[in-house]
Amino acid sequence: MYDGGKIIIGLIVGVGLLLSPFIYDAGKAAKAPDPELTAKAKEAKECVAETSYMKSSHMHLLDEWRHTVVRDGERYYKAKNGKVYYKSLQTTCLDCHSNKSKFCDQCHDYVGIDPYCWTCHIEPKENK
Amino acid sequence: MGVDRRGFLKIAGISALLGLGGKTAIDFLAPGDLEASMDAVPLTEGNRWAMVIDMQKMDEEMMDKCIEACHSEHNVPDLGNPKDEVKWLFKEEYEHTFPGQKHDYIGDEVKHKNFLLLCNHCSNPPCCRVCPTKATWQRKDGVVMMDQHRCIGCRFCMAACPFGARSFNWGDPRKAPKELNPDFPTNQDYPTREKGVVEKCTFCAERIAKGQLPACVEAANEIKENVLTFGDLADPDSGVRAILRKHYTIRRKPELGTEPNIFYIV
Numbered sequence: 001m002y003d004g005g006k007i008i009i010g011l012i013v014g015v016g017l018l019l020s021p022f023i024y025d026a027g028k029a030a031k032a033p034d035p036e037l038t039a040k041a042k043e044a045k046e047c048v049a050e051t052s053y054m055k056s057s058h059m060h061l062l063d064e065w066r067h068t069v070v071r072d073g074e075r076y077y078k079a080k081n082g083k084v085y086y087k088s089l090q091t092t093c094l095d096c097h098s099n100k101s102k103f104c105d106q107c108h109d110y111v112g113i114d115p116y117c118w119t120c121h122i123e124p125k126e127n128k
Numbered sequence: 129m130g131v132d133r134r135g136f137l138k139i140a141g142i143s144a145l146l147g148l149g150g151k152t153a154i155d156f157l158a159p160g161d162l163e164a165s166m167d168a169v170p171l172t173e174g175n176r177w178a179m180v181i182d183m184q185k186m187d188e189e190m191m192d193k194c195i196e197a198c199h200s201e202h203n204v205p206d207l208g209n210p211k212d213e214v215k216w217l218f219k220e221e222y223e224h225t226f227p228g229q230k231h232d233y234i235g236d237e238v239k240h241k242n243f244l245l246l247c248n249h250c251s252n253p254p255c256c257r258v259c260p261t262k263a264t265w266q267r268k269d270g271v272v273m274m275d276q277h278r279c280i281g282c283r284f285c286m287a288a289c290p291f292g293a294r295s296f297n298w299g300d301p302r303k304a305p306k307e308l309n310p311d312f313p314t315n316q317d318y319p320t321r322e323k324g325v326v327e328k329c330t331f332c333a334e335r336i337a338k339g340q341l342p343a344c345v346e347a348a349n350e351i352k353e354n355v356l357t358f359g360d361l362a363d364p365d366s367g368v369r370a371i372l373r374k375h376y377t378i379r380r381k382p383e384l385g386t387e388p389n390i391f392y393i394v
Contacts, residue, residue, distance in 0.1 A: 066277060070273070070275045070277065071275060073267060073269075073333065073337060075334070075337045075338075088317075090316075090317065090318075090319060091317045116131075119300075119322040120276060120319040120320055120321055120322050121319045122313055122316055122319060122320065
């Protein structure tokens with residue numbers, strides 16, 4: 001192999017550089033944030049569906065709501081417990097979860113997603 | 129909407145896959161959750177919503193009140209520039225409202241009078257025919273609706289609409305000049321739009337669903353009753369049908385065959 005030493009050193013340096021961020025961050029995993037509930041949300045005890053479903057699939061529910069409200073004109077949601085909700089992110093969801101930065105944003109930031117709801121829908125005013 | 133071309137193609141591909149298996153997957157993973165939302169409360173019934181505007185009883189002040197009610201309800205900004213104007217409810221003089229009916233000998237009173245204009249919610253809407261994403265379409269009750277989530281801002285609908293009822297957001301409405309819009313957004317319960325989408329009057333779809341009259345009709349009724357009348361054309365006993373039987377009414381550009389559902393008593 002011509003210039004074998006240089007190539008091997010180059011490879012080691014290259015791989016080292018590639019792995020440096022992982023080595024630098026090793027063992028320093030950020031703790032998953034816990035969504036904070038407002039007093040109003042705590043008092044209600046139950047969301048429009050079970051907590052486990054809301055945790056894993058709120059985005060599907062919101063998408064379903066958005067579709068049925070705008071496209072089909074069905075603006076009310078009957079929950080399993082028989083309670084009827086007005087399907088609205090802005091006025092129903094965020095009425096209880098008015099602490100958007102602690103309830104929505106910190107988890108979304110943690111998993112690195114950026115939903116573009118708020119370019120049109122109005123965020124609640126928070127006392128930060 | 130913050131998605132680049134590559135991101136869009138990825139989403140399109142994944143959506144196609146989800147479209148094939150989506151509902152089955154939801155049924156399998158979370159049985160019963162979709163069914164719950166399908167069992168909803170019925171919306172206010174109507175088969176062909178329409179409006180009659182009595183221009184004999186309407187004056188400038190009343191028009192301004194109606195426009196203000198509409199625009200503050202739907203967070204329509206005043207951009208202070210006619211080129212960028214966002215129009216839901218607006219005024220235009222006779223010549224531009226009824227161009228086919230204009231002649232040289234019309235009395236000054238009508239000639240220089242402003243008329244109240246809005247989306248005609250046509251029975252045969254050309255805007256819906258040209259929309260490539262079905263972001264605008266006609267509902268079963270006749271309302272020509274907009275889905276801002278789907279609009280890609282191609283403006284085909286604006287070219288197709290012969291009434292100029294549609295407006296494009298050339299910039300972010302939240303960046304509208306503060307001195308013209310001191311407390312924008314005026315309605316915290318209604319969204320704004322964003323840069324790059326088309327918007328227009330939706331016949332207050334959100335209010336009809338709650339059994340309320342459109343905001344402009346409510347504002348007009350506070351001043352004088354029966355100037356703006358909203359109702360179901362398909363129902364022979366409705367208020368709009370009674371007025372149409374009694375008065376001679378005209379519509380804007382009927383010769384184009386779009387079948388507008390806004391009627392004017394001139």
